[in-house]
Amino acid sequence: MKKNSRNLVISLATAVLFSFLFIFVANNKQGVATFDISLGTAWVFLLSLIVALSLAQRN
Amino acid sequence: MEHKPFLVEGMHCASCAKNIENFSRALPGVTSAAVNFATQKGAVSFDENITGIEIIAKGITDALGYKITPMAERDPEEESRAYQKEIRQQRNYTIFSWLLAIPIMLGTFREYWIISSFSPAFLANSYVIWLLTTPLMLGPGRQFFIGAYRGLKHGFTDMNLLIATGTGAAYLLGVVNTLFPNIGFGGKEVAFFETAALLTAFLVLGRYLEILTRGKASEAIKKLMGLKVKTARVMRRGSEQEISIEEINVGDLVVVKPGEKFPVDGVIRKGYTAVDESMITGESLPVEKKQNDAVIGATINITGLIWFEATKIGKDTMLAQIIQFIEDAQLAKPKIQKLADKVSGNFILVIHILALLVFLFWFFVGYSAFFTPGAKFLLSSIALSAVPGSVFAVLLSITVLIISCPCAVGLATPSAIAAGTAKGAQYGILIRGGDALERASKVDTVVLDKTGTLTKGKPALTNILNVGSLDADQILQIAASAEKGSEHPLGAAMVKAALKKSLVLDPISHLQAIPGHGIEAVLDRGKKIYLGNRQLMNAQKIILSASVEKKMQKLEGEGKTAMILAVNGTVEGLIAVADTLKENSLTAVLALQKMGFKLLMLTGDNQRTAQAIAGQIGIQNVLAEVLPANKALEIKKLQQQGSVVAMVGDGINDAPALTQADVGIAIGSGSDIAKEAGQIILVKEDLRDIINALDLSKKTMRKIRENLFWAFIYNALGVPLAAGVLFPWFKFLVSPELAALFMAFSSVSVTLNTLLLRRYKFRYL
Numbered sequence: 001m002k003k004n005s006r007n008l009v010i011s012l013a014t015a016v017l018f019s020f021l022f023i024f025v026a027n028n029k030q031g032v033a034t035f036d037i038s039l040g041t042a043w044v045f046l047l048s049l050i051v052a053l054s055l056a057q058r059n
Numbered sequence: 060m061e062h063k064p065f066l067v068e069g070m071h072c073a074s075c076a077k078n079i080e081n082f083s084r085a086l087p088g089v090t091s092a093a094v095n096f097a098t099q100k101g102a103v104s105f106d107e108n109i110t111g112i113e114i115i116a117k118g119i120t121d122a123l124g125y126k127i128t129p130m131a132e133r134d135p136e137e138e139s140r141a142y143q144k145e146i147r148q149q150r151n152y153t154i155f156s157w158l159l160a161i162p163i164m165l166g167t168f169r170e171y172w173i174i175s176s177f178s179p180a181f182l183a184n185s186y187v188i189w190l191l192t193t194p195l196m197l198g199p200g201r202q203f204f205i206g207a208y209r210g211l212k213h214g215f216t217d218m219n220l221l222i223a224t225g226t227g228a229a230y231l232l233g234v235v236n237t238l239f240p241n242i243g244f245g246g247k248e249v250a251f252f253e254t255a256a257l258l259t260a261f262l263v264l265g266r267y268l269e270i271l272t273r274g275k276a277s278e279a280i281k282k283l284m285g286l287k288v289k290t291a292r293v294m295r296r297g298s299e300q301e302i303s304i305e306e307i308n309v310g311d312l313v314v315v316k317p318g319e320k321f322p323v324d325g326v327i328r329k330g331y332t333a334v335d336e337s338m339i340t341g342e343s344l345p346v347e348k349k350q351n352d353a354v355i356g357a358t359i360n361i362t363g364l365i366w367f368e369a370t371k372i373g374k375d376t377m378l379a380q381i382i383q384f385i386e387d388a389q390l391a392k393p394k395i396q397k398l399a400d401k402v403s404g405n406f407i408l409v410i411h412i413l414a415l416l417v418f419l420f421w422f423f424v425g426y427s428a429f430f431t432p433g434a435k436f437l438l439s440s441i442a443l444s445a446v447p448g449s450v451f452a453v454l455l456s457i458t459v460l461i462i463s464c465p466c467a468v469g470l471a472t473p474s475a476i477a478a479g480t481a482k483g484a485q486y487g488i489l490i491r492g493g494d495a496l497e498r499a500s501k502v503d504t505v506v507l508d509k510t511g512t513l514t515k516g517k518p519a520l521t522n523i524l525n526v527g528s529l530d531a532d533q534i535l536q537i538a539a540s541a542e543k544g545s546e547h548p549l550g551a552a553m554v555k556a557a558l559k560k561s562l563v564l565d566p567i568s569h570l571q572a573i574p575g576h577g578i579e580a581v582l583d584r585g586k587k588i589y590l591g592n593r594q595l596m597n598a599q600k601i602i603l604s605a606s607v608e609k610k611m612q613k614l615e616g617e618g619k620t621a622m623i624l625a626v627n628g629t630v631e632g633l634i635a636v637a638d639t640l641k642e643n644s645l646t647a648v649l650a651l652q653k654m655g656f657k658l659l660m661l662t663g664d665n666q667r668t669a670q671a672i673a674g675q676i677g678i679q680n681v682l683a684e685v686l687p688a689n690k691a692l693e694i695k696k697l698q699q700q701g702s703v704v705a706m707v708g709d710g711i712n713d714a715p716a717l718t719q720a721d722v723g724i725a726i727g728s729g730s731d732i733a734k735e736a737g738q739i740i741l742v743k744e745d746l747r748d749i750i751n752a753l754d755l756s757k758k759t760m761r762k763i764r765e766n767l768f769w770a771f772i773y774n775a776l777g778v779p780l781a782a783g784v785l786f787p788w789f790k791f792l793v794s795p796e797l798a799a800l801f802m803a804f805s806s807v808s809v810t811l812n813t814l815l816l817r818r819y820k821f822r823y824l
Contacts, residue, residue: 026423031427032448036422039450040418040449043449043453043456044415047411047414047415051408051412053211054411
């Protein structure tokens with residue numbers, strides 16, 4: 001369980017990082033609406049969380 | 060070291076099998092683990108001083124959530140009930156899903172074609188569609204979310220997560236668009252509920268079809284298990300008693316009436332009958348059995364009342380050993396599987412990375428560069444012109460997630476191995492799994508042991524030549540009378556031949572064996588007999604004429620053992636005995652040569668006998684006078700020359716050579732399957748089964764390659780299509796629903812292709 005919790009924390013941190021990166025790039029792109037950024041952030045967060053979890057699981 | 064098989068419940072994809080394997084291997088004391096997704100079975104090897112099967116099973120269940128039942132504790136009926144229950148549940152889910160999905164489609168597509176003429180207007184209301192979609196997601200769709208949650212909770216990701224991500228995202232988009240139509244995600248026009256509903260309905264249908272077809276993979280074992288007899292009539296305290304099969308002890312005298320099955324393996328003590336052994340050996344003709352003949356449990360006593368002594372019970376019976384053999388075989392993976400395993404093991408990661416990249420591309424670049432208002436999904440009501448770039452990118456990302464589930468890749472190899480090994484077992488050809496199949500399919504050289512493989516292994520009378528005043532029958536009668544009490548195989552051959560001709564044997568008043576030479580005997584009628592080789596005759600000063608010598612040499616040139624019979628000092632006849640070819644040796648050798656295999660005969664016998672036998676069946680390459688211990692060395696030499704060698708021999712005596720060969724084929728194993736060294740075991744003593752086994756291996760490997768090709772090509776074409784690679788030119792896209800349909804049918808098509816192996820017909824039956 002300890003390993004799982006650690007993996008989850010690391011994965012969450014990675015997903016948050018990626019989401020911020022997404023927001024940063026999207027905000028700097030012209031013509032991107034707020035709702036687009038909201039939806040995109042949610043999707044990027046979800047996918048990067050799963051990718052990070054899969055990677056963590058392999059180690 | 061212990062090796063224990065187990066059943067797995069709750070696996071839905073190849074990555075589940077991989078997860079269990081990886082988890083088990085990491086447990087203390089476990090040295091190896093294998094899980095077959097197609098048959099839902101697995102096995103672990105472990106150090107019994109460190110762990111036990113119960114501990115491992117509990118570990119897997121606690122950590123990963125799959126139910127593990129050790130094979131020893133399984134109840135075949137319970138197993139069958141559980142499988143039927145799973146089929147019923149998925150069938151009900153499928154019906155329920157489509158009962159809801161159809162009105163959802165009618166409502167969503169109301170604007171199209173003639174649907175509006177029979178679709179009531181209220182169905183198009185997004186709240187009604189939401190109302191219909193929700194039970195579909197909470198009912199049949201729940202299994203994907205529970206599976207994904209269970210996986211994440213235990214720290215692993217599987218196919219459920221892909222599906223849950225895709226359907227969950229579509230459903231949430233639908234809810235947002237219905238509750239907040241002006242937020243900018245396309246509004247009520249593009250509710251996305253039908254995407255979530257159809258995705259779920261197709262995926263549930265796929266799962267149902269997959270379970271149905273997967274069940275066929277383990278059907279052969281279920282059939283074999285169904286052969287088991289439940290009760291038996293045993294003689295106890297002088298009377299017949301009906302007892303359950305578990306209560307039979309070794310040594311019990313069991314009574315079997317005509318039409319009944321032999322409950323366990325044994326030896327006939329009284330009675331004469333014909334036995335149908337087709338279910339075990341594949342032999343279609345009934346086999347005659349008399350006193351002291353062995354019988355196999357589960358075969359059918361056709362004609363006579365039989366009393367037999369039980370010699371093997373429980374897991375030692377041939378049927379139990381065959382079942383165990385096939386179950387182990389279905390877990391042995393060929394090398395080709397490693398590629399599929401790598402794909403299955405990494406697909407969650409790769410696909411999510413891919414989905415992320417697809418989203419980022421269409422979000423930042425693709426939408427603004429390539430999107431035009433006329434763009435549309437194939438077979439979808441979603442008006443793409445109404446959705447913003449973010450939703451468009453999410454939809455493509457979802458489609459990639461759904462279309463790339465490599466269930467077909469996961470099923471390709473294990474399902475074909477299960478079908479191939481099961482097909483072989485039906486006809487008495489036991490193949491020890493994927494590795495053996497793969498190697499057998501590459502064989503170019505077949506090495507055949509002589510004695511007991513090409514020949515019967517028991518000398519039989521071949522010639523009687525009269526050189527004096529006695530005729531052939533008289534010569535045989537005298538020789539057999541003298542040899543009556545002899546245990547020598549040559550003498551036994553003569554006695555057998557005389558009895559077959561119904562000759563009456565004379566009593567003997569004196570008998571003396573002269574080792575290495577022959578025998579001296581006096582018949583009651585006063586005749587003094589010498590029967591043996593030249594040395595015996597020389598020692599007794601019996602002169603052999605030139606014509607007798609010439610006949611002797613001719614017989615010996617044919618590889619036979621010739622003996623001289625002298626009666627009262629006069630040579631009366633020559634008797635030749637030889638090991639004879641098995642019935643189908645010639646057919647098998649000719650067929651193997653025709654198929655292009657290089658053939659070689661290996662024997663410990665002398666060069667002359669070996670050449671004689673080889674000459675009879677047309678084998679050019681002969682290695683004679685090879686000691687049993689050196690047979691393996693000879694095989695090794697061939698391998699060093701680049702040959703892929705199959706060695707055919709006796710499973711126990713030729714064990715080192717069978718092990719050295721790329722494929723060891725043990726023939727006519729009797730009932731000791733567990734002791735066999737070969738990777739392929741031929742239950743029947745029919746050499747033509749070598750051809751059947753090699754051919755079946757080739758066909759199975761071809762099936763595996765076909766399956767892998769189709770599974771990979773499906774993903775290789777499907778993923779770029781889903782990612783919108785063709786969109787800039789053709790302006791159409793694969794919708795998530797269509798992706799789900801493709802995915803469902805990819806695994807079904809692979810399994811159906813495998814099932815075609817069931818129709819494979821052996822060349823020789």
